[in-house]
Amino acid sequence: MNIDVFRKKKQQLTIFxxxxxxxxxxxxxxxxxxxxxxxISVPEALKWMGSNLxxxxxxxxxxxxxxxxxxxxxxxxIAATTTASIIALLLALLGSQTTKVxxxxxxxSRFIASLFRNIPIVAWALILLLxxxxxxxxxxxxxxxxxxxxxxRAFTETIDETSKSSVEALQATGATYFQVVAKAVIPECSPQxxxxxLFMIETNIRSSTLIGILTGTGIGFAFDLYYKNMxxxxxxxxxxxxxxVVIMIELISNYVRRVIL
Numbered sequence: 001m002n003i004d005v006f007r008k009k010k011q012q013l014t015i016f017x018x019x020x021x022x023x024x025x026x027x028x029x030x031x032x033x034x035x036x037x038x039x040i041s042v043p044e045a046l047k048w049m050g051s052n053l054x055x056x057x058x059x060x061x062x063x064x065x066x067x068x069x070x071x072x073x074x075x076x077x078i079a080a081t082t083t084a085s086i087i088a089l090l091l092a093l094l095g096s097q098t099t100k101v102x103x104x105x106x107x108x109s110r111f112i113a114s115l116f117r118n119i120p121i122v123a124w125a126l127i128l129l130l131x132x133x134x135x136x137x138x139x140x141x142x143x144x145x146x147x148x149x150x151x152x153r154a155f156t157e158t159i160d161e162t163s164k165s166s167v168e169a170l171q172a173t174g175a176t177y178f179q180v181v182a183k184a185v186i187p188e189c190s191p192q193x194x195x196x197x198l199f200m201i202e203t204n205i206r207s208s209t210l211i212g213i214l215t216g217t218g219i220g221f222a223f224d225l226y227y228k229n230m231x232x233x234x235x236x237x238x239x240x241x242x243x244x245v246v247i248m249i250e251l252i253s254n255y256v257r258r259v260i261l
Contacts, residue, residue, distance in 0.1 A: 065222070069218055081147050115149065120146075169184075226238065
């Protein structure tokens with residue numbers, strides 16, 4: 001019996017592997033992608049990067065303006081994440097099976113989370129560009145809507161994992177809905193909620209760089225501007241600055257998570 005199960009699983013794995021290989025070959029053929037040519041091009045690409053992507057004294061003179069744009073990107077990401085987290089928490093309380101008011105609001109909350117989460121942030125930016133144009137407001141709303149969808153789902157699952165015994169104990173004493181949320185749900189969920197907020201700040205700083213290219217704001221705009229002018233030394237400086245900031249934010253977030261969890 002065990003041999004038959006093993007053979008069946010082996011056949012399924014073989015079929016799956018062949019399907020993946022077939023899809024890969026088909027995709028490569030349709031897109032004219034040559035894997036061998038790509039491998040051969042790697043040494044030339046590294047050589048070009050070594051001869052062009054180096055930081056000069058002239059590029060370092062641009063550092064103050066680069067830092068201004070970088071701080072604009074960071075603050076925009078933090079603002080979008082924090083405001084979205086407040087609304088996401090309210091929707092999550094309505095959507096969670098533990099704290100839902102009724103089935104209608106629970107379904108509505110989960111629908112909003114699914115809709116906003118499944119539309120890519122770039123798509124949000126392109127949609128909003130038609131209404132708001134190229135400005136920081138477009139970038140803010142794109143980050144806000146994408147973050148809202150993700151956090152509603154994350155917060156809802158976090159609240160669902162709350163110990164139901166403490167909730168039922170408060171309800172048995174005649175506590176109101178808001179008292180149950182404030183005394184039982186929020187205190188237990190707050191470490192995980194803070195962790196999700198920090199994670200989204202990290203993610204949005206990365207995403208806002210791309211959004212800035214579309215909206216003409218922040219560090220993404222500076223990168224696009226110097227890249228189109230073929231000023232690769234400044235582009236290299238901007239890239240390293242972004243990497244340094246992302247690593248720094250991640251280290252801070254990891255430290256905070258270790259403290260609160």
